[in-house]
Amino acid sequence: MFRRRRREQPEQAVEREPAAPTRESGPWDADEAHPETERIDLGGLRLPHNPDFDVRLASVGDQHVGVVVLYEESSLQLQALAAPRSSGLWDEVKTKILNQAKHLEEREGPFGTELAGEMQVEGNSRPARYLGIDGPRWFLLAVISGKAATDDAVAEPFIDFIKDVVVVRGDEPMAREEPIPLRRPNEQPNEPGEQRPGLNPFKRGPEISEIR
Template identity: 50%
Template sequence: MRKVFKRRRREEPPATAEKAAQSEKAVEEPRSRPSGPWDSGESYPERERVDLGGLRLPIDSGFEVQLNLSGDRIVGAVVMVEDSALQVHAFAAPRRSGIWDEVRTDLAEGVRAAGGTVEEREGPFGVELFARIPAEGAQEPQPVRYIGVDGPRWFLRAVVSGRAVVDEEVAAVLEGVVGDIVVVRGDEPMAPKESIELRLPPEARQAAEQQAAEQEVPDLNPFERGPEIAEIR
C-alpha cells in the first residue's frame, strides 16, 4: 500500500467547502489505472471472459475453470493450465485504503505456522509472497506464489501453484490472466475482507437446471448414459 503525504504551506488558507467537496468526489470516482486487474467501472480491453458475477475471468484455449464453494456460495475460481493452477478470490475493501499489506502479513504468519518458509519479492503486480509449504505425500515443500492487488473498494488475491511458480513462460500466461480480470464490486455495503460472491455463468446455470429437471424423471433405461456436467473452458 502506498501512502502519499502532502505538507500544507502555512500561508495557504483553509480549504473551502467547495474544494473539499470536489476532493471527496475525486476519491469516490473510479480510478484510472494503467493495467489490470480492472474495475468494472473503468475502461478495459475487450477479450473473451466468462461472467462469474463478481469476476469476469479471461479464458483461452487450453484453460479449465473450476469453482471454489463455501457451503452453497461460490467464492473463488481456479484456472488450470497444464501442470499449473491459478486460484483467485475477490474481497471487499475500504474505500480509501488497501488491505494487501495486512493480508500479506497474515499469510506469511500462516505459512510459517504450518512449517513453511516465506519471503517477499517484487512481482509484476507489486510486492508478492514466495512460499514453500509442506504438502502431504510430497518429499519437499511445494512452492507457491501469493499475489495481491488493491482496487477501488475491492481486493483481489491470486495464488499460483505448480509449474508456473518456477517456469517463467508458464507464469507469464497466468499473470496475463490476473492482469485481464475484471472485478465487479457492486454498490451494496460489505465489510472489509468479505468475499465477493460469484455465480455460475448463464450457460452453466441453464445446464445445471436442465440436469436437475432430468433427474426428477424416472430412469426408464438403466443402460443409457445420464446427463454430465461440462467443464468451463
Template identity: 40%
Template sequence: MALFGRKKREPLTEEPEDLDAVRPEPAEGEPGVDRAWDRAGDGPYDVAEWPELDGRIDLGALRLPAVPGMQMRLDLEQGSGRVVGATLGFGASQAQLQVFAAPRTLGLWDELRPDIARGLVEAGGAAEVVQGVLGKEIRARMPGRAPDGRVAFQPARFLGIDGPRWFLRVVVNGPAATDDAQLRPILTFLRGTVVRRGDEPRPPRELLELTAPEGVVEAAAKQAQARREAAQKAAAEQGARPTQVLRSADATAVSGVSPSAPTGPPADAGRHRPPEVPDAPKAPSNPEFT
C-alpha cells in the first residue's frame, strides 16, 4: 500500500505569498509537559521563521542542529541514489526524519495517521494512536527475526509535525520509542530543526529530496563497500553466511510505511521483510483507524 501516494486529481501546492513569517516567542514552561506544544513557537521551524542557519548541518530541505556525539546516516533510495531521509542516533535510540510537501491551509498528519496505522497492522504488527508530547502519535510494535530465528517485536513511535506547506515525519526506534525520558534529547533536537521547503509548487505528499554535504555520499559508499568486503571475508573464513540481526531501523521499511513510497522503494526495502506471524498482536480498537 502506497502510504504517501498522491490522490487522484490532487492539485499542486499553490505558489507562496510574499509574506514574512513571524516567529512567536515561546510560552513559559516545557512544551508538551507544562503546556501544549506550539509548533510555531517551539519548533521545528520554517526557514522564514528562523533564517539564522549557522552551525546547522545543511541537507537542503532540512537544516539540522549539530549535537555533540550524535550519529547521522543518510537514507538513500535504491536505484536512483537520492537522499530521501536522515537517521540520527542518540545513544541507543534512533530517529528518522523525512519531509514532504503539504497544502497551504491543511496539515497532513490527521489524514496520514489512519493510513500508517493500518499499514502497520497489515504488516503483522500492532499500532495505537495516543496523545503524546507533540500531540497525537502512533505507538507501534513491529515483527522481525531475532538472531536465533524466533519472532521478535520491536517498538516504534511515529511523530508527525505539520508546518507551513510542509510535513515532517519522525520515526523513533530504540528505548525512546517507549520511554518519554529517553525521548527528550530527540525532542530538543527537533526544536532546533529548520525546514527549507522551497517556493516551487509541489503536489501534497511529495517527498522533498535532501542533499548530502560535500563528500559525504562518496565516503559513505566507500565505507559500505568496505563493510561488505569485510563481511564476505569473515563469512568465507567461517564457512557460513553471517547471521542477520534485527536492526533498530527496520520499522521504517515495512510494507505500507515505506519512507520513499511516492518515488520508489527505500534502499533497504525487503531486506528484513516481516514474516507471516499468525499470532501477531492485533491493533487495539481505536477510532483513528478502525
C-alpha cells in the first residue's frame, strides 16, 4: 500500500501563499506552480492518490523503471525520461513506436498527437493508446491498454490521473532518454551514476513490484 505524500508544513509562522498554476492541468514539472494535494512520492514521479487504482512499480532487477496503474480491466503504464533542454522527444519516440508496431495510427488526444490501435503482447493483440508529453528537460510516456484504450468514458479516470502527475527531473546531468529514477516511498535515492535500464512498452512487463 502506497503512503500518500503529505502537504509540507512551513517551519515559519508566516505562511507564503503558493503561486497559482499558470495552466489548467498537468502533467506538472516539480519546479512550476501546481496544485498542492496529497500525492504518492516515488522520487522522479509524484502521483495523485486515487483509492480505486492499484499502483505498482515496474522493475528490472532491482531498478525501478516505470509505474503500472491497474483499474478494472485496463492498465496505464508511465515512464519518465530525461530529455534535451532544446527539444522534446515525443516526435522521435513516436516514430520508433510506429516502426515497431504496424497497427497504430496517429490521432488527436487530450495531450496533442497520440497513437492508437493494437499492440502485440506475446502473440496476442490488445487495444492500446500511446500518449507522449514533452516537459522541461523531461518526457513522459503513457500507455493505456485494455478497455480504456477504446472507451473514452473508461479512459477518463486515467486521463485525469495523468493530468495531475508531477515529474521531478532534478538538476543532475542525465543521458538522453535515460529513465528518471524512481523509488519506493521513504526509500533512499539511487547513488549518482548508477546504471538504470529502460522499459520496453512492447513486451509484457518487467517484474512488477507492489508497494505494500
